[in-house]
Amino acid sequence: MKLFKHALVAGICAVALAGAANAETRVTYKSAKTSSSYYQMGVQIAEAVKAGTNGDIIVTVEESQGSVQNVMEAAVRSGNYVFTTPPALVELAHSGKAMFEGKDNPKFDEIRALFPIPSLTMHFVMRADTGAKTISDLAGKSILLGKGSFGAREGAKYLKIFDLEDKVALASVELNAAVAALKNKQIDGFVTAGSYPAPNVIEAAASTGVTLISMTDDEVGRTKRTKLVIPAGTYAGVDTDTVTTSLPVIAYTTTDMDDATAYELTKTYWEEKAKMGDANPWWNGVDGEMVANIYGKIHPGALKYYDEAGIAVPDRAR
Template sequence: MMKKSFWSVLALGFLALVLAACGGGTADSDEGGDSASGGEGDSGETQFVNILTGGPQGTYYPLGGAFATIINNNVDGVEANATSTGASVENMKSLRDGDGELAFVQTDIASYAAEGKLMFEGDQIDNVQAVGTLYPETIQIVTTKDSGIETVADLEGKVVSVGAPGSGTYANAENILSIHDLSIDEDIEARNLAFGDSTSGIQDGTIDAAFITSGTPTGAVESLAATADVNIVKFEESKIQALIDEFGYYAEDEIAEGTYGLEEPVKTVAVQAMLVANSDLSEDLVYNMTKAIFENTDQVQHSKGELITAESALDGVGIELHPGAKKYFDEAGVSAE
C-alpha cells in the first residue's frame, strides 16, 4: 500500500512538471527574458560613468564629485564617480582609449588634440566631443613686487617657470611669449615646475616668475601671498587682442582687486575649463547628463559653481559638440556666440 502511494505521488509530480513546461512556463520565460535583456535603456542594467578630473588639490576633482552626485540623483540607471587624474592632456588620451566617459579639459588642449598639434602631434584624437564650457582658467604670470617685473617684456633674461613640457600651462606660456616676440628656448631661463614648486621657488628666490593656468584664486599663489607681496603681470589691451586673434580659444579676463592682496584689478587672459565626452556615448545618455548638470548648478558647493551656466556653456568650445549636448542646448535656446 505504501509503495503504491509513493509511485502515485511521483507520477502526479512528473505530470505537473510536464504541464508547467507546456503551458504556464511561457509567461515565466517571457518575464525572465524582459528582466535579463529587454530593450535598449530598459534592461535594468546600470550604466557606469567615470568622470576624469585632475589632482585632489585642484578645482576639477571637487567639481567632478559634485557632477557625479548630480548625475546620480537626476539620471535613472546611471552610476557616476569622479576619478583623480593628471588633468587635461592625460584626460584626452584616456577618453580616446575608452578609460572614461566624461572628462574635464582646458579648451586649448581639446583643440590641440582634435587638430593633432603640439603635445598631440602625430596622435590626433577624433573620438572626443564637447559637452560644454564651465568657467575661466586664468593665465596668471606670478611674481613679487620686489622683482621689478611689471610686463611680459620684463621676463626677458629672467628665470621663469613655464610648467612641464606638453602641459597646458607650457602651451599657454609659449603662446603668450610668442605674441611678445619672446621665445621659451632663447629669451628666458625656463624651469619646468608644478604650481606649488613654482611659488616656493619665487619665495626662496630661485626663480623670478611663474606661469600658472588655473581658476582664481589658486591655492599655491594664496600661499605665496601669505609670505610675500604678490604681483600679477598685466597684459596690454593690444596684446590681449592679438592673442585672441591668433589663438581663438583665449578670452580676455581680469583678476579682481583684493585677490592675493592685489591693490587693483589686473587684466589678463584665460582659456576655459570644459566638460567633454567620449563620442561613443549615446545621444540620450549625454542629453540627460548635460540637462542634469546645467539645471542643477545650485547644488555645486564649490565657488566655481556660480560661474557654470547653460547660457555661457558654448562660449569658446572650439571642438565639435556631442549630439546629446547639442540637443539640450537647442531645446534651451542657447547658441554659440
C-alpha cells in the same frame, strides 16, 4: 498548481521589469592624473550628477595621463565615454596633425561636445612690493617658471613673444616652492596655470601680498590664446580685474552616447554647478558664454538643453 506557476512567472517578470526600469545609466569620465585639480573636478562632477539625478546616472572617474590619451581613447572606447581636453586637440585629431599624425581614425569624427569646465588660466604672480603690473614690468625681475607643465611652457613662450627672454632672470626653484621663495624674496614672481582661484596664488596673496600682471587686448591677441578676465577680489589685495589668457577645457563624448543621457548629463551639470561653486570656487568661473569655446559639434542631447536654457550656441557647433 498551474495558477501558482503563472503567478510565480508573473512575479519574476514584474521584478525584472522593475529592475530594468530602475537600472542606472553608467558613464565613464576620463579626467587627468589623480594629483591634478582636474581629477578632483571629475570627482565633484560625479558626485553632483549622482545627487542631481537621484542616482539614475552614475559617473565613474578614471585617471588619465593627459588630454592626448583621452582623445586617442575616443577612437576605441564604446558606450558612455566622457573625456576632458582642450578643444584644440580635438581639432588636431580631426586633421591628423601634430601628435595625431599617422593616427587618423574615423571615430574621431564622432566626437561630440557636452559642456565647458574650468579653463587653464595663466597667472603671472608678482610680489606687491615690486610694483610690477604689466608685461613690460617683468623686465629686470626674477621669475620662476617651473618645469614641464603647461604653465611653464606657456610662460616661456610669452617671454619670447614679448621680447623678454634676455631681460628676465629665470629662477631655478621648483614651482611647489614658489610661495616660500616669493615670501623670502628669492624671486620677484612666478608663473602658474590652472583653474582660478589657484590654491598657490591664494596662499601667496594671503601670506605675502601680490599683484597679477594684466594684459591688453593686443597682448592677448599676440599669444593666440583665449582671453579670460579674473574678477577683482578673487585674490586678497587684487582689487581690479585681471585680463589674462586661458586654454579652454571641454567635456566631450561620442555619438555612442544616446540623446537622453547627453541631455540629462548636461542639464544636471549646469543645474548643480552653483552648488559645486559653493564648495570649490573654480566652478564660479564657468558660464554659458564659454560654450562658444567649443570646437566641433555639440551632442544633440546637450544641444537640446542649451536651446531650452537659452544658452547661445555658435552655428558651427550645431
